[in-house]
Amino acid sequence: MSPILPKSDAADLxxxxxxxxxxxxxQIADRIGAPPVWCTAALLGQHPMSRDQAEGxxxxxxxxESVAESLQLQPYRGSDAAxxxxxTVYRLLEAMSVYGPALKELIHEEFGDGIMSAINFKVDIARRPHPDGDRVVITLDxxxxxxxx
Known part of the structure; x- marks a missing residue:
């Protein structure tokens, strides 16, 4: 019996x-009927896929089949230092370090004492045309x- 392919190796393939x-x-997300951001994260090793999704x-x-098997595994979530x-990733971290405290204050002001779930969660990305250059719109829900x- 051979070991199960690590999720990082499956992601590389x-x-x-x-x-x-x-x-x-x-296109891949459309083919399996999944949201693009979730699907991409799953294929990069951050979420488990169903058997049907992985096989599709x-x-x-x-x-x-070794890749399909790996895609169905429960991941260790998070990214490595590299x-x-x-x-691109660092700029997102920078944006959260600058605006995170303000967003926290506004969440507490609007909703009370609590947090925004990252488990019961959706994220989307869109392009918005702008005269000074197209804008990246990221929605955290x-x-x-x-x-x-």
Whole structure:
């Protein structure tokens, strides 16, 4: 019996197959009926996929059962230090370090004592045309969870 393919290795194979087949992340997500941001995160190892989703992706990308098996595993969530230093990811971290305290205050002011869930959560990305250059619009949509004592 061979070991199960690590999720990071499966992600590398998915990325390579996606590029070589000229597919976008959105096309893959559409094919399995999943939101693009969630699907991309799952294929990069951050969420488990259902058997049908994993097998559908692997059929589309011509990847074998070992990848489908790995895509169904429960992940260890989070990114490594190298990913966090990528300029795009780092700018998102920078935005949260600058605006996070203000967002926290505004959440408390609007909703009371609690947090925004990152489990009962959706995220979306869109492009908005702008005269000074297109804008990236990221929507974080999390359930408010009040602290209960």
């Amino acid at each position: 998915v990325v390579a197959a996606r590029i070589r087949r000229g597919l976008t992340w959105s 992706v692997c059929a589309l990308l011509e990847l074998d 990913a966090m230093s990528d300029p 999390g359930k408010f969870l009040d602290y209960r004592w």
